């Protein structure tokens with residue numbers, strides 16, 4: 129399908145594909161097996177200016193936005209979702225800063241993210257606050273010289289590897305979500321430590337850790353925006369970032385589709401390649417239709433985000449839900465088409481199936497997002513009455 133990408137967008141996409149094929153493909157299985165953080169690939173991505181894709185030009189970026197981020201994430205995820213999410217989490221770590229930060233904060237942090245010298249991360253989830261993110265307990269008490277952070281964040285992508293964290297914590301603990309604020313916390317701040325690297329089903333070379341804050345003093349100038357706007361900022365951030373998860377899902381689904389077609393072409397049973405069986409053709413055709421539909425929705429959602437439109441919860445949630453459900457179905461069907469071989473680690477589709485699952489869970493589980501879409505529909509109905 130023609131998506132009318134600009135010349136720069138096409139260049140970014142093809143460069144990301146080249147890195148994925150030349151640098152990631154040969155090592156993805158080993159990184160997955162060893163659960164090893166992909167530092168060498170991060171350096172390749174940085175050298176190719178990939179981290180500049182989603183940063184404005186005035187902070188050493190290429191001036192792109194959500195769509196450029198999605199194009200890179202999709203191509204990386206087509207080969208390895210773990211690396212795609214590591215890359216995307218750095219963007220997640222600075223989007224709040226980009227939207228609400230002061231000029232001084234942007235000048236201080238964004239060029240390092242753009243060059244790939246430092247990675248970013250975003251921390252909202254806590255052991256008792258997952259889908260119910262408003263139930264966070266981590267506090268940021270105002271003291272002389274800054275904010276004293278205490279609490280634990282859970283399941284944080286790039287945890288321990290990133291150097292710049294946007295952390296949502298309560299500056300007014302009796303006000304619940306309305307008392308939450310966003311703070312930039314640097315890795316080497318005293319009182320800031322990490323839990324063990326979590327052992328996961330999929331995206332195994334990516335890093336997922338707890339962030340532990342014990343009397344961690346964060347300078348006053350590190351607050352992003354005003355006190356009390358942290359929760360709203362986080363919700364707005366997810367509205368902008370969900371097409372990124374959608375593109376992760378589209379990428380892994382595309383990779384699985386291609387692997388399934390290749391296998392079906394060369395696997396001979398009953399004297400013929402299995403791709404000549406109508407039942408396999410039907411499966412492949414449905415996989416292709418859904419991958420393309422998901423891609424179209426993700427690109428449309430990303431363009432809506434980049435347009436500056438205000439009410440984007442519905443379209444961004446739809447793109448994430450549809451693409452991630454597609455990824456789970458397509459990767460599962462790819463394993464089915466590859467038969468016993470597909471179940472083996474020697475073939476890429478079992479990793480893709482494991483990697484796809486997370487896209488239905490994070491940045492708002494698909495159940496929670498379906499609720500959010502329904503709420504938007506109800507509001508729209510109410511407006512027209």
Ligand SMILES: Cc1cc2nc3c(=O)[nH]c(=O)nc-3n(C[C@H](O)[C@H](O)[C@H](O)COP(=O)(O)OP(=O)(O)OC[C@H]3O[C@@H](n4cnc5c(N)ncnc54)[C@H](O)[C@@H]3O)c2cc1C
Pocket residue numbers: 217249250251252253257258259260282283284285286328336486489490491492493494495496499
């Ligand atoms: C690998 C990984 C990386 C992550 N990275 C980050 C990160 O970088 N930063 C960050 O802040 N967080 C991160 N998360 C956290 C992630 O966003 C949460 O796991 C997710 O929001 C779900 O929360 P939970 O795991 O606590 O599940 P729960 O909220 O306990 O949900 C459990 C089940 O109940 C369902 N459920 C709960 N409430 C509702 C409801 N109201 N309606 C319908 N169904 C409901 C859910 O859909 C789910 O099926 C990550 C998680 C993982 C696993």
